[in-house]
Amino acid sequence: MGRSPCCEKSHMNKGAWIKEEDQLLVDYIRKHGEGCWRSLPRAAGLQRCGKSCRLRWMNYLRPDLKRGNFTEEEDELIIKLHSLLGNKWSLIAGRLPGRTDNEIKNYWNTHIKRKLLSRGIDPNTHRTINESTIPLPKTAAFLLNDEHVKFGFAGPDEQRTIKPEPMVVDREEYNNKNNNNNCTSSGTTSEKDIETDDDYVLNLELSVGLATTTKSNRYESNRIGK
């Protein structure tokens, strides 16, 4: 039951873009800048809907796009960000200059998933295949700098996947939770993993802004839910 179509499609072009259309779009945006995608096609002389123009520009024509193969560093960064953010491709893309959400999403589905599986890691949970049979809790939390960051996990017990947005909870609440129970860590990473994996020293720009985890403060993980 979605919204009505963004434009009258009967006389609109669909499918692959041709050079002339690209040129019209690029010329128009160079002259007038981005924005008002709905009226852009008509103004630019294109028989496309605004959404299609936006997508073409964002994913293909923008001059700041990097294109070309992903580097090993980008691979690893994507994996780490995905383990924290889940399928939030636009957020992940925000940490990879010159890469688009669509590009990263495609790359994830075609390359990285397979790469993780070959390492014996479940690409949805980022845990080893064996661990993945153990249900995840409904929420998990850790300290990021001095902020307590809480994650949610979506789906039934057997197949729960990460579903952030991370929620920032104040330190006091975090301490209370810690003092009031002896829960162990949980979530995508076990306490043991955290202690031994230096890769988890990450610079992250989540909803809390630019924050750096350190070895001493990171992952005072605490299970809240379930």
Next chain:
DNA sequence: AACGGCGACAACCGCCGTAGG
């Protein structure tokens, strides 16, 4: 050479959040 399978990636579709009337 012809064909089918498969991977890669561009593009589309449907939905959501939000701003403005």
Next chain:
DNA sequence: CCCTACGGCGGTTGTCGCCGT
């Protein structure tokens, strides 16, 4: 407060090219 338009996002599909048979 409701409705609508719009931008944006994530999931899915369509198409093309490569490769093996």
